[in-house]
Amino acid sequence: MAKILVTGATGNIGRKTLQHLLKRLPATDLVGLARDPAKAADLAADRIETRQGDYLEYDGLVRAFEGIDKLMLVSATAFTDRNTQHQNAISAARQAGVKHIVYMPIIHEAGSAFTLPDITEQDLFVEEKLKASGLAYTLVRHPPFIESISFYIGENALETGVHVPAGAGKAGYASRDDLAEAHAIVLSEEGHEYKTYSLYGDPAVSFADVAQILSDISGKPVPFVPGSDQDYIDHLAAAGLPEQAARFALVWVQGINAGEWGGTAGDLEKLLGRKPVTATEFLRANLRHSKLETVT
Missing domain, CATH: 3.40.50.720 (NAD(P)-binding Rossmann-like Domain)
Structure with a gap:
């Protein structure tokens, strides 16, 4: 073998x-x-x-x-x-x-x-x-990891709202575990040579969608607060994130807002033979009191 x-x-x-x-x-x-x-x-x-x-x-x-x-x-x-x-x-x-x-x-x-x-x-x-x-x-x-949502919006989003630069683009986030399972399938099966897969999760969601999801599963309003790039950096820095990390998060958010990872889903589901974990399912499973838990 x-x-x-x-x-x-x-x-x-x-x-x-x-x-x-x-x-x-x-x-x-x-x-x-x-x-x-x-x-x-x-x-x-x-x-x-x-x-x-x-x-x-x-x-x-x-x-x-x-x-x-x-x-x-x-x-x-x-x-x-x-x-x-x-x-x-x-x-x-x-x-x-x-x-x-x-x-x-x-x-x-x-x-x-x-x-x-x-x-x-x-x-x-x-x-x-x-x-x-x-x-x-x-x-x-890979698209952005679904586990990175709390990095982009901050762990205190349930209390402070989803503060991000203005934009309506969506991302087809996928979980590390689903991506790793897809890797294992490709590695353990024949017939994947010279192929390219775009492992989007489904459905894609915007940051306004994330705020609505958090509102629905927490039972309290979680506002979507669009602002400037500097507002975003200041908000994350006030929550204790180093400025360099905040600026790195900003680039990802800019890409999401621009629709960089909002492409056509299907490859990940076909490889897995099932629906991948959705943003709603992930956020529901990882709410802990007033904060979002980051799963690594």
């Missing part, structure tokens, strides 16, 4: 992908890659092999990828040297004899001029390198 390796095995998406793979395949077919395998005790308890590897250490990646047929390339962290890291992983995979790479870029619809700093251009770089690598590849493009 083909061996499957998932990078970033101790992170959110990597760990969840391996957990879903374990429901479909024996542990002996699975490998996790981690900079610090000591943090993967839970995977070891499930008898999943963990190999040490760092995207910036090419020779170590080649050794870690030996005997691997399929590779889940989890995106490197933003604001690091992502191009070098991803290029190392692709080149090392080719040298080690990996046959198929699955990568998770942010959705960027054709013709869009919107870019996320240190994310969009680097993801497009990976797509180009994969297509030129000679390896089979699959692109499982």
